[in-house]
Amino acid sequence: MTRWFLDLSSSQNPSQFFDADYDLPLKRNFAIQAARTLGFERICLLDDDITISLGQVQAAASALSAATPVASFLVSDFPDLSTMEHVNRLTSQCEYEIMPGGNCLFLKLPEAFGLFPYIYNEDWFFIHVSALKNRIVKLGDVKQEPHRPWTNLTRVRFEEFGEVIITGILDEPDGINSAKVNSETYWKRVIVNRARWLEDLSRYVSTLEFKKAVETATLALSSVDSKDCTYFISALKKDQEEIPCIPNLSSLLSSFNLRTK
DSSP states (O other), rough: HHHHHHHHGGGGGGGHHHTTOOOHHHHHHHHHHHHHHHHHEEEEOOOOTTEEEEEHHHHHHHHOOOOOEEEEEEESSOOOHHHHHHHHHHHHHOOOOOOOOOTTTETTTTTTOOOOOOTTTHIIEEEIISSSTOEEEEEEOEEEOOOGGGGOHHHHHHHHHHHHHHHHTTTTTTGGGGGGGGGGHHHHEEEHHHHHHHHHHHHHHOOOHHHHHHHHHHHHHOOOOOHHHHHHHHHHHHHHHOOOOOTTTHHHHHTTTOOOO
């Protein structure tokens, strides 16, 4: 199953150079397709470091409808941010807009469509780039366990391509449907701006851990090419339209003693 996912067109991107073992998007795609096969109408995708109450689960399930097939909670005490954004947040004490993420996501099937691609920010691609945009119910806050992502340099390297792509998409009002995101010239500018942002950040960080993390991100960014970006956009559009099915899913579920409809 892992090989199937890594062979998708949108998975052929620089992220694989840094961490081919990143399995969150695969697990989320599996959960959705397994739920469809089993005939479930509502599911929750919940990370193991999130604390949520029974009342919040009930509220989210009740809020789901054909018009709003996605319900999500926000994490305000330890925001769902990339490693570099955490470093910037802790260095500058700046405030960030908190967006719904895949760490606590309720979906109504079959109205919820989309794909979690193999790239960092895969949940934002599913929520904010797919047809689900503007069809989300936000239901307050949940708790996430604090962690120290800047100490994991493999993670820092892996995140960089996803940070470039999501920045370029969210900067455009039409997102992935903008003509600009098909232009290598546009992505060259996004990459240059990202490099300048990291350079500015490197001047302000003081701790050794932060310095190493910013240096690692800068080096990873240097391997990102504008052609990688335009290829990913094209491939993601194709994969989202077709939503490739996991091969032999029914047999796999049967091995877990789960009956399909």
